[in-house]
């Protein structure tokens with residue numbers, strides 16, 4: 037029997053994924069049925085220890101794909117293979133293992149944090165579910181994680197409502213990193229962060245990738261961030277992946293029309309101002 | 325000749341919260357002003373008090389939060405007003421787009437109803453008349469098939485769509501002042517460009533003043549005439565967009581500008597930023 | 600939706616079968632020999648064997664259980680020849696004590712329990728939800744404190760204690776009410792009302808207390824939600840915010856609780872019915888337990904289980920109408 041090499045060094049490979057939503061008009065029974073394919077025949081591989089970035093139009097099915105990949109919702113069709121095992125219809129044990137190996141950072145930070153739990157409890161929750169004991173103790177682990185995502189460790193007793201949007205987002209990141217996952221699905225995980233904190237968090241994600249061989253599915257709208265973090269890029273449009281490939285291929289030689297439209301719409305700081313600043317910095321450096 | 329009076333003026337705003345460890349000051353002595361037809365971009369560190377400032381303007385600080393100083397709308401003091409008086413200002417004269425759209429929409433009601441009630445609270449009229457406004461508002465923010473989508477619930481939309489729904493909700497009343505707290509973080513760059521165009525068009529038509537909070541410095545450089553940089557609850561620097569971007573004076577502003585990731589920089593030479 | 604309903608009902612049936620098996624096992628294995636019980640003092644071994652034969656007690660367990668199920672669904676006949684007694688479906692057997700059909704006994708008692716449950720439910724919903732709302736909206740005022748004191752009383756005072764106090768005050772001391780005795784509504788509506796009033800009040804007090812606390816906590820949680828801030832930011836009136844945005848999320852969980860509580864009560868309010876001498880299912884259960892009347896115990900247990908399981912299904916279906924997030928998922 038031949039083993040496909042692609043599947044072998046992929047942490048996750050999905051084939052022919054689709055998700056159909058059926059909605060009705062208003063009222064519990066009223067209205068016509070409307071079928072909508074939010075994800076349409078999507079296939080991709082996440083190379084082990086690498087990052088697959090998913091970019092695309094708002095509403096094109098990125099979050100839906102991510103949720104299917106993390107087995108938070110059931111696909112209408114398609115198969116998932118995680119770490120060499122078919123997890124399309126896993127039994128309870130396989131699912132439990134999968135839940136430990138795959139963590140998710142959600143797009144809407146506040147909705148994914150239990151408002152009644154302290155930050156410490158939220159971050160430690162995956163440890164508890166997995167029955168893992170942190171060697172240095174839960175408290176120390178939580179403090180360390182908070183520190184690494186740039187939050188004040190002394191705030192571990194606070195509740196989510198006492199944090200800002202970007203801080204809440206980082207709590208979600210800390211939670212995902214608490215259990216040593218193999219794959220982290222990041223759905224707009226750094227979108228609420230200012231660029232300097234964002235750089236810290238991206239560096240953290242990269243360091244972890246290097247140290248522990250983590251793999252990421254990284255959904256983002258910020259194409260500059262994608263360019264820095266991704267190894268592979270998939271572009272989604274209206275439920276389909278219209279183009280995927282190595283990062284530089286996509287950025288330097290986009291083939292699909294939508295990809296080109298996307299790349300040309302990236303906003304930039306007024307180039308004149310940027311040049312002025314560069315020359316100012318250069319002048320200062322010369323002076324000193 | 326005197327400069328026209330600002331539409332929204334914030335003076336010496338200080339916001340405090342009681343915590344078990346003592347009172348914390350999350351915004352400290354902040355002042356700024358926005359004129360008709362102008363946009364003030366607010367950028368800064370995550371947790372620096374941007375959202376709290378906008379909530380204080382609306383009188384919507386969470387329980388325990390205390391604001392002192394002065395918030396003037398058209399010369400009228402807003403701080404300390406009663407809930408009843410503020411009700412007529414909120415939505416109608418000052419519109420707000422919240423940062424976290426999913427939790428900011430009520431999961432039990434269709435988005436159509438949630439936009440409609442905003443409109444009818446101030447303009448009255450029949451539900452049917454309001455319905456037309458709702459559909460048009462959704463269409464303006466590029467929701468396809470708006471008439472059908474109006475009957476859907478928030479969880480049936482994508483993150484970026486929910487964000488646009490929040491924008492539609494705030495814009496349907498064409499407020500004098502729009503406070504937009506990270507209104508485009510969940511939008512891809514093409515839709516973002518359309519939404520920014522929409523805001524600019526509306527501003528040109530109605531002379532709306534905008535307080536635009538964002539982390540995307542490129543967006544700020546495109547929409548704002550003036551920029552306020554915040555850190556740790558205080559103002560770091562305040563100036564024209566041109567000055568902030570081409571001649572930043574403060575170290576933190578420079579750190580921010582240096583940290584902006586660049587699409588033409590594939591090696592991701594990310595500088596580590598020390599706190 | 601239809602498929603979902605069918606699935607739910609099927610699983611409910613499965614659960615009921617399991618419960619009946621479980622109950623049967625307990626009574627089959629753990630109780631004293633019913634034949635000896637029925638036979639009484641003047642008993643001969645022959646007589647006992649005869650009774651065993653008639654009741655099928657000499658059969659292996661599975662045969663007995665199968666006969667019981669068959670009796671319930673299609674009816675059965677005890678004994679044979681001239682002494683045969685037929686028991687039409689749904690047959691639950693005959694009381695060892697009175698020899699009456701258990702099904703009949705339950706049928707005559709059920710309306711009493713239903714009346715108790717219904718009246719109490721109306722009272723506790725009004726009082727509990729009302730008090731909960733009031734104290735949440737007027738949080739920290741004397742209204743709040745008063746309502747919560749009242750709730751604390753309802754939760755900490757045992758049912759029978761409240762019943763006895765009420766009876767002492769209203770019946771013995773002030774003589775406002777007659778001693779309760781279930782008079783049919785058609786006979787004398789006033790007496791009917793008077794006889795049920797105290798059981799209603801007593802039951803409602805306990806439940807209202809729990810509901811008041813739940814509603815208060817839920818409303819306070821909802822008031823802290825971000826979407827409530829949005830509602831205020833739109834400039835909605837305070838009343839609309841409360842009525843539309845705060846109430847529905849707060850009351851939806853109450854529906855679950857109410858369904859389960861009400862279903863549980865239909866199976867009989869044991870203590871209240873006993874204290875007030877109302878001949879409901881609860882009193883029947885108490886009596887049959889005291890006298891070890893196994894068929895009756897079995898009957899009332901299954902009845903209670905039936906209400907709870909069906910109540911559960913109804914609650915879940917109601918939920919799909921109340922919460923749009925659940926609604927879409929089940930379709």
Ligand SMILES: Nc1ncnc2c1ncn2[C@@H]1O[C@H](COP(=O)(O)OP(=O)(O)OP(=O)(O)O)[C@@H](O)[C@H]1O
Nearest residue numbers: 057074094095096097098099100480481482483484
């Ligand atoms: N529960 C649901 N019921 C019906 N339609 C849904 C549901 N969830 C998502 N959709 C629809 O599926 C499509 C894809 O949504 P998804 O959240 O995957 O988009 P996205 O690519 O993540 O977009 P964004 O970048 O805006 O977050 C959208 O059109 C959305 O309206």
Ligand SMILES: Nc1ncnc2c1ncn2[C@@H]1O[C@H](COP(=O)(O)OP(=O)(O)OP(=O)(O)O)[C@@H](O)[C@H]1O
Nearest residue numbers: 198200201202203341350370371372373374375376
């Ligand atoms: N209820 C509260 N009690 C104490 N501190 C609070 C409370 N709510 C918010 N804060 C603190 O106030 C500070 C400012 O929060 P704010 O939401 O205004 O930040 P922000 O500038 O909007 O940040 P971001 O860009 O991450 O959204 C944060 O450091 C936060 O921890």
Ligand SMILES: [Mg+2]
Nearest residue numbers: 099143482483
């Ligand atoms: Mg999304």
Ligand SMILES: [Mg+2]
Nearest residue numbers: 200201375423
């Ligand atoms: Mg904020």
